[in-house]
Amino acid sequence: MVKSLIESEVKNKLRIILGVLFIEYLIIVFSGISFTNLSGDMLFSIGVDPLFWLIYIAKIPQTILKYTWLAILYDIGIFLSFIFLIYNPFKNKIAVVLFCLLLVFYVSYMGLIGTRNYMTGFFLVLLPFLFKEDKNRQISFGVLRYFLLFFYVSAAFIKIQQSSIYDLNYYSKILINQLTPYYLEHNFSWRTVVNLYLVGHPYFSRILFLSGLLLECIPIVGFFTKRFDPYLATLILLFHLSNWFIMDIAPIGQIAFICTLFFSKKIYKNRRF
Amino acid sequence: MKRFFLYRLFKESKPWFIFCISFLMLYLFFFVKKMDTVFTPYNGMFAFGNNKPNKASTIAIKLDNKAVRYTNNFWWKKDFFENAIAFYSRYTLNSKHVALIDYIKQSQFSDSQKQFLYKRLTPDSVLVKAYAKWLLKYANEKVQSNSTIEFVKYDFDFLANKLLLKDSMSLFKIKVSNGEVIN
Numbered sequence: 001m002v003k004s005l006i007e008s009e010v011k012n013k014l015r016i017i018l019g020v021l022f023i024e025y026l027i028i029v030f031s032g033i034s035f036t037n038l039s040g041d042m043l044f045s046i047g048v049d050p051l052f053w054l055i056y057i058a059k060i061p062q063t064i065l066k067y068t069w070l071a072i073l074y075d076i077g078i079f080l081s082f083i084f085l086i087y088n089p090f091k092n093k094i095a096v097v098l099f100c101l102l103l104v105f106y107v108s109y110m111g112l113i114g115t116r117n118y119m120t121g122f123f124l125v126l127l128p129f130l131f132k133e134d135k136n137r138q139i140s141f142g143v144l145r146y147f148l149l150f151f152y153v154s155a156a157f158i159k160i161q162q163s164s165i166y167d168l169n170y171y172s173k174i175l176i177n178q179l180t181p182y183y184l185e186h187n188f189s190w191r192t193v194v195n196l197y198l199v200g201h202p203y204f205s206r207i208l209f210l211s212g213l214l215l216e217c218i219p220i221v222g223f224f225t226k227r228f229d230p231y232l233a234t235l236i237l238l239f240h241l242s243n244w245f246i247m248d249i250a251p252i253g254q255i256a257f258i259c260t261l262f263f264s265k266k267i268y269k270n271r272r273f
Numbered sequence: 274m275k276r277f278f279l280y281r282l283f284k285e286s287k288p289w290f291i292f293c294i295s296f297l298m299l300y301l302f303f304f305v306k307k308m309d310t311v312f313t314p315y316n317g318m319f320a321f322g323n324n325k326p327n328k329a330s331t332i333a334i335k336l337d338n339k340a341v342r343y344t345n346n347f348w349w350k351k352d353f354f355e356n357a358i359a360f361y362s363r364y365t366l367n368s369k370h371v372a373l374i375d376y377i378k379q380s381q382f383s384d385s386q387k388q389f390l391y392k393r394l395t396p397d398s399v400l401v402k403a404y405a406k407w408l409l410k411y412a413n414e415k416v417q418s419n420s421t422i423e424f425v426k427y428d429f430d431f432l433a434n435k436l437l438l439k440d441s442m443s444l445f446k447i448k449v450s451n452g453e454v455i456n
Contacts, residue, residue, distance in 0.1 A: 184438075
């Protein structure tokens with residue numbers, strides 16, 4: 001009785017994470033990015049990444065994008081996997097299928113745009129769902145948590161290492177290029193006004209840049225204690241949302257991954273990891 | 274010491290400990306080499322700045338001399354257009370080569386392996402021929418049976434707190450004749 005109550009509580013929390021991921025996926029699809037929409041796009045460029053190579057050598061993205069019916073089936077597959085997994089988050093076989101489907105989708109999309117977006121959390125968030133045994137699931141939540149913390153702290157570390165913090169005009173020089181398509185199309189808004197202000201006021205943009213750097217550094221606290229995890233998640237989300245507004249880099253695809261921090265202690269009350 | 278995650282992991286599960294140590298070593302190796310992979314991302318976003326102060330540029334696509342607008346799309350699609358237009362321009366100006374071709378060329382693979390990798394890891398220029406037309410269709414633009422698609426680079430200067438269009442340069446044009454892309 002007690003066991004089933006705990007299981008049902010854990011299940012609901014896992015459902016919230018999956019629900020957030022599903023909403024992100026739907027936003028991406030309804031914005032026009034899915035295999036069905038991209039069917040027929042045969043131009044791609046990949047880097048020197050063994051996993052990209054493996055997936056492209058197997059001709060998976062090329063084949064899916066060549067046949068519209070296959071692209072439609074693929075998208076339906078993702079949709080149904082989400083539904084089944086949200087219904088029962090403990091079904092690890094479905095999680096494995098969904099993980100592979102989202103991984104291939106991510107790799108294919110990055111190949112099509114010839115660059116790499118940072119939203120690896122889009123499929124990595126499913127890592128703990130891949131395991132059947134409760135112990136493995138708990139450990140993988142811990143592993144994922146440290147990976148997330150390291151992901152942000154390393155970004156701050158590279159910026160400090162590259163001495164970007166010492167250049168007064170550094171951020172304004174970056175910002176000048178962030179919204180150029182909007183200026184070209186005369187698509188002006190609050191964001192372009194703020195962008196112009198920041199480009200023209202390097203001192204103020206520098207303060208913003210250093211604040212962002214501080215937000216990226218703060219997850220280092222998480223290496224020592226789990227007590228502040230919900231606050232860390234809030235700060236990381238704040239960092240991403242401000243980046244969305246100022247730099248036009250949306251975090252859709254990464255939010256569920258960050259949200260796992262909200263549940264660090266709550267998913268497994270007695271967890272050791 | 275006992276509070277360390279890896280220590281607790283070692284006590285709890287040896288396979289997980291070995292997995293994590295291997296992953297950390299791999300991550301460290303890729304990190305030092307500045308290699309960006311899916312599972313070991315070199316998260317250097319905006320750590321490397323723009324060296325041209327007060328200058329900006331972008332590439333746009335024009336259909337029959339009319340610029341195609343895409344910034345009103347939601348972020349992922351807008352991001353797709355922005356990156357895809359820039360990527361296709363680079364690809365075309367670089368004699369329809371992607372960067373990986375040079376990497377494979379200089380690699381230690383045998384000639385037959387290289388041919389195999391070219392075939393699988395780089396786009397087929399025949400299939401890509403109609404890419405610009407596909408891109409316009411994706412942007413909900415109707416390509417007429419005889420149209421001209423043009424890729425144009427725009428340069429901006431930041432002067433008096435405004436971003437002013439300084440110059441534009443046609444990068445290349447693609448002709449569509451009877452619905453077929455001819456060059």
